Amino acid sequence: MKEIESKLNKKIYYSIVWTVIAIILTGLFADNPRLNEFDLGYVFQLITGFSLSVCLLLYPKKETDLIRICIIVLASIYFYTLFLLYPETSSNFILLCFIPALSILFFNSKLFYFSLYLNAILILILFTYVLCVSNDHAYVNLELDLIGNFINFIASQVIVYFIFHLTNARMKQQQIYYEQIQQSERLKTSGQLAAAVAHEIRNPITVVKGFLQLFREEQTSLERKRHFNLMIDELNTAEQVISQFLSMAKPEQEKITEIVDVREVLQSVTDLLHSYGLLHDNRIELKVKGDCKTSANIIELKQLFINLIKNAIEASKIGDLVVVSAEVENDFVIIKVIDRGRGMSEAEVASLGTPFYSLKSKGTGLGLMICYNIVEKYNGIIDFESKQGEGTTATIRFPAVNKN
Ligand code: ADP
Ligand code: MG
Numbered sequence: 001m002k003e004i005e006s007k008l009n010k011k012i013y014y015s016i017v018w019t020v021i022a023i024i025l026t027g028l029f030a031d032n033p034r035l036n037e038f039d040l041g042y043v044f045q046l047i048t049g050f051s052l053s054v055c056l057l058l059y060p061k062k063e064t065d066l067i068r069i070c071i072i073v074l075a076s077i078y079f080y081t082l083f084l085l086y087p088e089t090s091s092n093f094i095l096l097c098f099i100p101a102l103s104i105l106f107f108n109s110k111l112f113y114f115s116l117y118l119n120a121i122l123i124l125i126l127f128t129y130v131l132c133v134s135n136d137h138a139y140v141n142l143e144l145d146l147i148g149n150f151i152n153f154i155a156s157q158v159i160v161y162f163i164f165h166l167t168n169a170r171m172k173q174q175q176i177y178y179e180q181i182q183q184s185e186r187l188k189t190s191g192q193l194a195a196a197v198a199h200e201i202r203n204p205i206t207v208v209k210g211f212l213q214l215f216r217e218e219q220t221s222l223e224r225k226r227h228f229n230l231m232i233d234e235l236n237t238a239e240q241v242i243s244q245f246l247s248m249a250k251p252e253q254e255k256i257t258e259i260v261d262v263r264e265v266l267q268s269v270t271d272l273l274h275s276y277g278l279l280h281d282n283r284i285e286l287k288v289k290g291d292c293k294t295s296a297n298i299i300e301l302k303q304l305f306i307n308l309i310k311n312a313i314e315a316s317k318i319g320d321l322v323v324v325s326a327e328v329e330n331d332f333v334i335i336k337v338i339d340r341g342r343g344m345s346e347a348e349v350a351s352l353g354t355p356f357y358s359l360k361s362k363g364t365g366l367g368l369m370i371c372y373n374i375v376e377k378y379n380g381i382i383d384f385e386s387k388q389g390e391g392t393t394a395t396i397r398f399p400a401v402n403k404n
Contacts, residue, residue: 010060017056024049027082034085041085048078068106072115075102080122087138093149096123097156104164107171112164116157123153198242205242209235233362241364257378259401260301262292262326262333269305270324273313281319284309289327292335294398296378304374307367308337308394314360315341315392332397340391349384 028049029035034042052074059067076099083092096119103115127150130139142149209232216228270284277284294301305324312322316339323338344352351357353372358365375382379399386392 013060014057017053020056021053024053024078041081045078045081045085048074048081052078065108065111068103068108068111069114072099072103072111072118075099076115076118076122080126083126087140090141093142096126097153098160100157100160101163104160104167107168109168112168116161119157195246198245202239202242202246205235205239209239237362237364241366245366257295257297259293260296260298262294262301262335262398263288265298265301266305266324266326266335269302269309273306273309276310277313277322280313280316282313282316282322284313284322284324287323287325289325291402292326292328292333293401294333294378294380295401296374296398300374300377304371304396305335305337307371308396311367312337312339312341312392312394315339315343317341328400331400333400335396335398337394338391339393343388343390343392344384344386345388349386352384 028046032042034045052071055067055070055074059071079092079095079099082089083096086092099119100112100115103112106112127142127146130142131146137143212228212232212235216225216232219225219228266286266288270286273284309322309324316322320340324336325338326333326335328334348359353368354365355369356365357368372382375396375398381397383395383397384392385395
């Protein structure tokens with residue numbers, strides 16, 4: 001992840017880094033008791049301070065893990081050097097406690113844990129050194145209350161971890177949200193584009209179909225007529241796909257949400273599909289119990305039930321019954337479309353709702369995708385229970401609305 005991409009971020013970063021460098025330089029040259037001695041320790045501080053500054057300045061140009069690790073390691077070495085070289089400055093211990101906080105800036109969990117472990121190891125080495133090796137009592141503050149200081153160190157690490165955890169979780173959440181927005185914007189644009197294309201295709205298809213029907217009438221040979229029928233059938237399928245697709249891409253303002261009586265909607269849909277069922281001698285039985293009201297768009301709700309009942313009829317054998325039921329249960333309106341048709345395997349059920357998934361020779365595979373979209377839009381749940389050769393039950397749950 002590029003963190004310092006924008007100009008503003010770069011400006012802020014550089015001003016912070018220059019402030020840090022200024023602090024390092026002040027520490028090195030302003031009233032430093034070791035400056036006159038210029039001993040090995042001081043030279044070491046000078047080198048680590050210089051290397052750390054270079055890494056910090058290089059980082060925006062090369063945002064690599066190697067530089068990040070170098071910054072963490074060098075900062076750790078620098079702060080521990082300060083602690084060891086200037087035992088009289090007791091506040092140096094605070095700096096040691098907050099070394100892992102530096103890695104939070106990189107929003108990288110691995111780096112944070114690396115820094116946390118490194119700091120734990122270094123502090124143990126330091127405590128051992130103060131306790132066992134150093135015998136000139138230079139680190140009196142630490143020695144006097146070794147346990148207290150150790151507990152404080154642990155507490156500071158817990159605080160740093162807590163801050164990291166919260167920031168990291170929020171960052172991740174924000175990133176997911178950002179990606180989702182990008183994805184939905186992309187889908188919206190491609191959906192609009194596809195809808196425009198689909199709309200443009202519909203007109204030429206209608207013209208071609210009209211002429212084909214005209215030419216079909218003029219044909220005398222049965223073979224020729226059959227060819228024309230085939231062409232017209234294929235165009236019908238294309239038209240069907242386009243109109244299903246366009247119905248999904250309708251502008252939002254056309255879709256007003258209102259309180260809908262599911263009983264009325266199911267009654268009108270089953271009346272409409274009654275003759276479709278009779279083609280194969282399938283009857284539709286409607287059973288509604290109670291006051292089934294939900295909040296949705298009536299046209300979309302009809303579209304949902306039409307798709308489900310049509311599928312149930314198409315899966316049924318000649319003479320089979322399709323049962324459509326609705327009832328209210330625990331604040332939900334539960335609608336079931338039950339058929340005793342061919343049924344589906346588990347894999348088939350898992351594929352339902354996938355665009356263009358269809359096992360029918362003339363299917364579009366868009367019906368259930370539209371159903372899933374509509375159900376989700378109105379906070380409902382759709383669920384299929386099916387057994388091959390025995391039939392299918394489609395269950396939809398919508399939040400019930402109590403309108404008195
Ligand atoms: P289409 O009806 O155009 O094929 P759908 O999205 O409506 O597209 O359905 C996709 C597929 O799901 C169907 O082709 C069919 O194989 C299967 N299917 C849907 N409903 C049922 C059902 N009630 N019984 C058996 N199979 C079904
Ligand atoms: Mg269908």
